[in-house]
Amino acid sequence: MKWVNEILHRVTAKSRVERLQLHEWSEDSFNQMIIQYVKQEPTIATMVGWSIRDAYETVCGDGN
Template sequence: MNMVKISKFGIPVSKLTLDEQLSFYERLVHQLTIAVRDIWSDDKIPDSEKVDQMKWINEIMHRIPNKLSQLRNPTYDWKNEHFEEMIAHWVEQNPNIQKLVNHSINDSYKIVTKQY
C-alpha cells in the first residue's frame, strides 16, 4: 500500500465553532467538485485514469453530507479526526488524487478561517 500524506485537518477543524465546521465541510465538497473538473479537463490523463480518480474523490464527496448531518444532529460521535482518516483511506486507493484532495482541504480551511 502506498503511503499518502493528507493535510491534518481533524484537530484544527474540531477547534472551530459549529458554524465554522459546517462551513468547512460545505466548502470542502465544493472544492472537491473543482478537483473533479480539473481531472476530467486534463487531456494528459488517460480516460481510464480519469474515471478512477473521480471515483475515489466521489467516495469522499458522498460522505460529506453525512458528516454535515452528524454535525447538525450529533446523535453519534464522528470525530473530525476519523473523517480525516477516512479521506486518507480513499486517497490511498489512488495516490494521484493526493495533491488535489490536499489542495481542497487546505483551501477550505483557509477560506473558513479567513486566511485568504
C-alpha cells in the same frame, strides 16, 4: 473520480451528522477515512489536499 465521489459523499454525511447531532464522528476517524481513499488512488492527493486547505482558509481566513 470514484474516490473523489466517495470523499464528497462522506463530507456531506459528516456535515449532516454534525448539524443534527446524530452521533459522534471524530475528526481523527474522518481524516483517517480520507487518507484511506487517497491511498486507494494516490493521483487525487494534490486535489484533495488543495480542497481541504482552500475550505479551511475560506472558513478561518488565510491571514491576508
